[in-house]
Amino acid sequence: MAKIKIGILGSTGSVGQRYVNMLRDHPWFEVVALSASEASVGKKYRDAAKWVLDKEMPEEMAEMRIVKAIPHAIKAAGAEVVFSALPSEVARRTELEMAEEGLFVVADTSAHRMDPDVPLLIPEVNFEHLAAIEAQRKKRSGFIVTGPNCTTIGLAMTLKPIQTEFGLRRVLVSTMQALSGAGFFGVPSMAILDNLIPYIKNEEEKVASELLKILGSFRDGCFENASIKIGASCHRVCVLDGHTEAVFLETEKATSPDEVAKCMSDFSSEPQRLRLPSAPDHPIIVRNEPDRPQPRLDRLSGTPERAKGMATVVGRIRKESALDNGIKYVLLSHNTIRGAAGNAILIAECLKGKGII
Amino acid sequence: MAKIKIGILGSTGSVGQRYVNMLRDHPWFEVVALSASEASVGKKYRDAAKWVLDKEMPEEMAEMRIVKAIPHAIKAAGAEVVFSALPSEVARRTELEMAEEGLFVVADTSAHRMDPDVPLLIPEVNFEHLAAIEAQRKKRSGFIVTGPNCTTIGLAMTLKPIQTEFGLRRVLVSTMQALSGAGFFGVPSMAILDNLIPYIKNEEEKVASELLKILGSFRDGCFENASIKIGASCHRVCVLDGHTEAVFLETEKATSPDEVAKCMSDFSSEPQRLRLPSAPDHPIIVRNEPDRPQPRLDRLSGTPERAKGMATVVGRIRKESALDNGIKYVLLSHNTIRGAAGNAILIAECLKGKGII
């Protein structure tokens, strides 16, 4: 099988680097175009990117020359699918241009997440939202699919089986988010050592609005929000990778911690059925120790090897007597793998697996 | 005015050291007895205590000789009031013996917190619970007053004015607690660096049961719990001092973030009226910046100088639409000052200010 040819928009930034890193040796995809801002065009990737990841830059991409972030250049390099890691100020326009020129855009930027014809996708949670692509294709030759904010993903993943089994009325979440969520240069060490920052701009709003779309339905050509009450309080803590979230919720039907644990452990979905290469065997891993999940110990959970960091790890599932039909638990999701590039790659695999690309 | 003579039970441990540290140069109190376990009796405090605080050991106490933790020895040294920082396995029995022999015991151990005739006191919140002392004195010549868990204190402090003004139906809290709460040797660096631990043994239960007693009433010789629904999720983060708590709540009467901020800023109580030496001018400090309170920046807030770390700092007061009459905010309370020795010292000052001792 010939590999699908990939372009990466915004490839030199810290998010772009994660795509480059995760697409090395991908069984289905082959990177053929790396774009960046004007100043870098024509340079080798090795020289254009100030590499910040712990793992070394893949040799095969180090030698590639940066191209312009315009459809013509991306297509000239042979790419059909583009992953967008563009800065927000240019993402909206550029992603649209790409789709209009026939490219298939998978973005984990926020620009088009709430568009009425764009799926906001977590493949295990709402793959059926891919139906919205048809609506898009009436307007343009390509299309856009987006992935949610890193904080939304683990939460939506764990809420989905509960919603299906017991119904959901109300969700409150308090997050303890990792430093990498703000980008490599986002949080100065002087700001966070022996400290935490109880604020992440726009994050609480995003979590609520994105969840409602993801857990809602796509019917008759329209997205309809779920009718769940959602509230969030978001905080940055001194952890490199892995967002931890304390979740309090009310179900429609009464349930128990054991039942919730079971429905999470049993949860499996389209990516697992399609055996997508980056799909974890179990999208949710439930741990029974009293003091887990912990970011450093659990953020790279998941099998197979390629899927490490793609599973959401849950622990401390217990009754919450302060709410009616109340349940609480703690979840951990790797923010730069499942919460960003990894989810986007799984989206692309899903598009392929379902024959859309 | 002659100073009141003080004994410290369990003076060599890390909590005991904080009493020693905070009572240096106290205007009303003078430490005359330091007790510790058998092995230390007779030694100089300098040699008996492995000092772990950043500030140096006070010279005047360094030379004192350790006495036994028995009423006779404490009284022989001239003490009337004892602060207890005893390990939990001996606290219950020893504190009771002290009270039975006529000593006034102020404890921030958990042993007697839930006793039906023992006040669980935050002087600004429920000083009227001191009335329970009378019931105790029918049984014994001395008495016991306790202070709450470090996590409860800041939360109760901020809930009190809301309860008074608007009524409280439901409270959910997610904590991010400091390392010092587990004692100097409590959390290995290997366990917490680049990590957090989403579990603190028995903490969630304590927060709920203690809050109900503190926010309840003392009437006709009995404590009656408040009728509020309370749920907690407790987590340890990599911060030296200062517990941060994300609070979600429902009031009885509808209110607004501005009204809540005002009732917190205006809150003032008996310790302020009595001008107790360790009382902060404002028990609650409300900050308006979007990203405060932060532990390293705000944990030592408070005036006057002696009251630094005695105020609770609140920020991010906002509407919570996922709850009826919903409000959410973030609070910070210094766990080893207001959350432990500082609160106990303020209790003792309150006993003195009200003429009980």
Added chain:
Amino acid sequence: MAKIKIGILGSTGSVGQRYVNMLRDHPWFEVVALSASEASVGKKYRDAAKWVLDKEMPEEMAEMRIVKAIPHAIKAAGAEVVFSALPSEVARRTELEMAEEGLFVVADTSAHRMDPDVPLLIPEVNFEHLAAIEAQRKKRSGFIVTGPNCTTIGLAMTLKPIQTEFGLRRVLVSTMQALSGAGFFGVPSMAILDNLIPYIKNEEEKVASELLKILGSFRDGCFENASIKIGASCHRVCVLDGHTEAVFLETEKATSPDEVAKCMSDFSSEPQRLRLPSAPDHPIIVRNEPDRPQPRLDRLSGTPERAKGMATVVGRIRKESALDNGIKYVLLSHNTIRGAAGNAILIAECLKGKGII
């Protein structure tokens, strides 16, 4: 006594903020002019500076309006002495302009440190280098005095009494430097958590060249370098404030750890004789515990209160058998107090104390 009127150049940056912070309530000095770049001119300091220090901005300066960094504006505000915290690209020219227009410039920028007529001053170590001011004043109506790099100061302080007593042949130093040395935004948390960076640009060169000037002499109108061999290896570690340095050295005359400890403890100099307000009672504090100095515990050492962070703390003085007449020890110096603004303020106090201003 009327206070001396002070201007601060580059007052809104993180170094400038430290001047603003340390000059609140100074007994001899009064800040009358705060300058910053064009964009801030005319704004209140409160609005122009993104305040990053833990202690709050002093109210009296918060309301001051930013002026231009030109001699005319500074003098119009009444300033006689300016502290320079200018960015390096403009420091050289601007500091010279100020001096040429009659202002007395105290800089801890590196621009003029190695100039042949500019003292590079640590008041306790080489106050006699102030004689170079005379040479300057033949050329211009004002003058420039500079303070050394933060890494040089603690090292020079501890070497001085050894040089005087025993002579110095060779010094090797390996540093463990604090994050604040790189500025508030200098080191991303992602770069340093669970890590260290064994490189600080140009630092090793500065340490060597500055030490030779400071420990050298000023004779017949010229600086002459000390003849000591100096080598450094500089590393950044995850500590907020306080540079720790492991020093290995060879003396001319044989000596012992006890003799070295004694000459350091006994060391006292012009700032102590003149009782300058920011001078520590003891410029070097020698600790005997095996595991000190430690940055968090010792960086704020020093008496009186104003001088906290102005003393260099030394420990672990021991024989080094791998060198002839070898001695090794560990020192700690607060890089943003003694290593920057604090040293500059002490220089200004010294100028006043000796009647130069």
Added chain:
Amino acid sequence: MAKIKIGILGSTGSVGQRYVNMLRDHPWFEVVALSASEASVGKKYRDAAKWVLDKEMPEEMAEMRIVKAIPHAIKAAGAEVVFSALPSEVARRTELEMAEEGLFVVADTSAHRMDPDVPLLIPEVNFEHLAAIEAQRKKRSGFIVTGPNCTTIGLAMTLKPIQTEFGLRRVLVSTMQALSGAGFFGVPSMAILDNLIPYIKNEEEKVASELLKILGSFRDGCFENASIKIGASCHRVCVLDGHTEAVFLETEKATSPDEVAKCMSDFSSEPQRLRLPSAPDHPIIVRNEPDRPQPRLDRLSGTPERAKGMATVVGRIRKESALDNGIKYVLLSHNTIRGAAGNAILIAECLKGKGII
């Protein structure tokens, strides 16, 4: 080929756990006996060990029953080779007993390191010291081989090729050591966050004495120390794994940084020639970036996969003008892999590879 049967002494401690972890799926070795203190005998390993490593306990060992740390029990389980991770108070006697009863003991405890007939081995550096085993076997049926302290290993590895090519006169080393070197519970978080500790008990002495033995010769049945002057200053920093060391040295023959880099990069030895499974392709990896090695980025360097953490990474090789024929560089060595269990396993592989076992 049948696998060699292995016992682990002290298997439940944090060092023992690392053996258990590293021996899962070893191509040549099979663990058949896990011993621990009396209280654990008979329990499953799963229940006896409080597992502290990030990677999960290997399933196959979790079910093994703990046996006594006596030769009879170890031999009854079929073990021929034992790895010792015994606590120091029992290591000396127990390791000797094992050897006297015919077992082949590989220890990274310090008990027998300096014995006159026991090799202190880093297989790449002094494999020829294995000749001392013959002397031992005249006295006992088994033998003991030891590995050095974690701080010594990386240093000896990098000094060896320099010693061979240019001769070594003098070495000064300043270390920045990781937390794991003190054991999981060794350094409280309260002691090290925003701090460093400039002292590690007995470490400086060990580095010097061990280096002299390792870099010395074994001739005519005796070890003879190298004649090099060695001095160390050892410090603990807030890093999970990976000891960084700043090295200053004097060679006999003049050399240059480039020549030193070349002789390190070219260094290869017996484990590489024998293609031992845990041997890194290159024992020393030289990096050219100005700011490397860094512990978090470089501690797991090495190929093949099994050898990650077995290589020493060197950077910043430069001239040191303060010494005659002076060179300085920074090295990084993984203290719990190459510095402990990994080196011991490589020793055992070397014994097998050379036909000794």
